[in-house]
Amino acid sequence: MSEKGTDRVKRGMAEMQKGGVIMDVVNAEQAKIAEAAGATAVMALERVPSDIRKEGGVARMADPRITEEVMNAVSIPVMAKARIGHITEARVLEAMGVDYIDESEVLTPADEEFHLLKNDYTVPFVCGCRNIGEAARRIGEGASMLRTKGEPGTGNIVEAVRHLRQVNAEVRNIVAMGEDELMTAARDLGASYEFLREVKLLGRLPVVNFAAGGIATPADAALMMELGADGVFVGSGIFKSDQPERFARAIVEATAHYQDYALIAKLSKDLGPAMKGLEMATIGAADRMQERSW
Amino acid sequence: MKIGVLALQGAVREHVQAIQACGAEAVVVKKAAELADLDGLVLPGGESTAMRRLIDRAELMEPLREFADSGKPMFGTCAGLVLLAKEIDGQEAAHLGVMDMTVARNSFGRQVDSFEADLDIVGIDAPFPAVFIRAPHIVRAGVDVEVLCEYEGRIVLARSGPFLGCSFHPELTGDHRLMQLFLDMVENRELLPTEAHYSKI
Numbered sequence: 001m002s003e004k005g006t007d008r009v010k011r012g013m014a015e016m017q018k019g020g021v022i023m024d025v026v027n028a029e030q031a032k033i034a035e036a037a038g039a040t041a042v043m044a045l046e047r048v049p050s051d052i053r054k055e056g057g058v059a060r061m062a063d064p065r066i067t068e069e070v071m072n073a074v075s076i077p078v079m080a081k082a083r084i085g086h087i088t089e090a091r092v093l094e095a096m097g098v099d100y101i102d103e104s105e106v107l108t109p110a111d112e113e114f115h116l117l118k119n120d121y122t123v124p125f126v127c128g129c130r131n132i133g134e135a136a137r138r139i140g141e142g143a144s145m146l147r148t149k150g151e152p153g154t155g156n157i158v159e160a161v162r163h164l165r166q167v168n169a170e171v172r173n174i175v176a177m178g179e180d181e182l183m184t185a186a187r188d189l190g191a192s193y194e195f196l197r198e199v200k201l202l203g204r205l206p207v208v209n210f211a212a213g214g215i216a217t218p219a220d221a222a223l224m225m226e227l228g229a230d231g232v233f234v235g236s237g238i239f240k241s242d243q244p245e246r247f248a249r250a251i252v253e254a255t256a257h258y259q260d261y262a263l264i265a266k267l268s269k270d271l272g273p274a275m276k277g278l279e280m281a282t283i284g285a286a287d288r289m290q291e292r293s294w
Numbered sequence: 295m296k297i298g299v300l301a302l303q304g305a306v307r308e309h310v311q312a313i314q315a316c317g318a319e320a321v322v323v324k325k326a327a328e329l330a331d332l333d334g335l336v337l338p339g340g341e342s343t344a345m346r347r348l349i350d351r352a353e354l355m356e357p358l359r360e361f362a363d364s365g366k367p368m369f370g371t372c373a374g375l376v377l378l379a380k381e382i383d384g385q386e387a388a389h390l391g392v393m394d395m396t397v398a399r400n401s402f403g404r405q406v407d408s409f410e411a412d413l414d415i416v417g418i419d420a421p422f423p424a425v426f427i428r429a430p431h432i433v434r435a436g437v438d439v440e441v442l443c444e445y446e447g448r449i450v451l452a453r454s455g456p457f458l459g460c461s462f463h464p465e466l467t468g469d470h471r472l473m474q475l476f477l478d479m480v481e482n483r484e485l486l487p488t489e490a491h492y493s494k495i
Contacts, residue, residue: 035343
């Protein structure tokens with residue numbers, strides 16, 4: 001007797017990504033570069049977040065041809081993005097056999113009220129969060145992996161740092177709380193009581209949590225690891241840099257050896273310009289992707 | 295007893311916990327110098343291609359082969375099994391190449407085909423719960439390779455001299471009996487056969 005799509009199988013897949021770098025790619029050629037550089041998975045999409053930001057319009061699931069090309073090009077896992085609440089896009093990606101779906105605020109939400117009921121699917125999901133309440137709600141719906149949101153497509157690490165620190169501080173608070181304080185915390189955080197009990201018992205989130213949204217350099221990736229991320233997503237940072245191959249390799253190595261500062265210095269030397277990046281103050285409230293979803 | 299876990303990428307924490315639960319000391323290994331006074335080494339699950347890149351860049355390939363040559367036991371799970379194999383189906387070059395077997399990667403399919411199943415393992419009371427994630431399996435086992443478990447006709451656990459390798463992830467369940475079997479191999483190292491040992495070509 002074997003059983004597919006169990007929590008252990010879906011969450012376990014994310015455990016195997018730990019310490020690794022998941023890279024955004026828009027075609028087979030980029031996917032091969034990512035794999036050769038040591039990415040643990042690739043995220044197939046039509047436009048990287050910084051282009052979505054620049055070009056505007058509605059951002060949707062990628063053309064299946066792109067995703068298929070990427071799946072055929074590499075042997076590492078392939079992830080793909082579906083719009084928040086878009087049941088059909090998610091089912092299409094599942095039917096295509098992608099290894100992980102990102103129900104992502106980087107795409108234009110299809111539903112501003114309801115997220116996908118991810119427990120219903122065999123394929124595992126990763127979702128964004130800015131705090132432990134969002135983390136709890138996504139896991140409650142069935143997410144098997146989290147990523148702190150940051151602010152995608154900016155090349156600016158400040159929001160990624162804010163969100164990871166927030167989640168980790170809240171986890172520490174829960175662990176330190178008395179059992180009799182958890183119900184009030186559940187009410188205040190919008191997290192279920194059972195979830196908070198599990199966090200307290202484990203001393204950590206029950207699923208893997210990567211950092212995302214603004215990582216542009218090897219030092220950025222290492223910083224997120226230092227702050228307690230299980231791994232990193234790099235979106236625009238690699239293929240919007242001047243030397244994608246070298247950037248990709250350096251970010252992979254800096255993530256694995258995030259406390260080897262002499263090595264990070266060596267890796268960062270003569271890499272050429274990183275993506276230009278955006279100052280947060282220049283992004284209007286309506287253009288902040290992190291505000292999409294609750 | 296001091297057991298290292300190769301900690302370049304993958305499910306490191308889970309193996310550390312399993313080793314500690316069995317009463318041994320666990321050490322995370324990122325550099326060659328950290329292999330020095332270990333009694334055994336675990337190659338964890340993760341992505342084998344990513345791990346290989348990081349092994350090369352940390353200049354760990356030769357030190358790992360020397361570790362294997364010295365007869366100290368190694369235990370590879372999933373990606374770790376791929377690292378141990380002498381041949382990889384459809385791929386020109388192998389990685390450590392210390393176990394005389396051919397391994398096929400992702401041979402049960404993509405993530406949607408990943409599964410849990412109970413196994414019958416030689417020397418361990420059934421059932422043994424196992425989690426298979428984009429798992430490889432052993433398509434050819436050399437004469438010195440002892441098959442310890444098959445699942446639906448596929449070899450998923452084998453031993454050869456000081457090397458133990460499996461397709462699945464014992465580190466993802468609370469069942470530490472396979473880790474204990476490995477620690478027994480480390481404990482009784484002088485009793486292990488050496489003929490199956492990696493020989494330099």
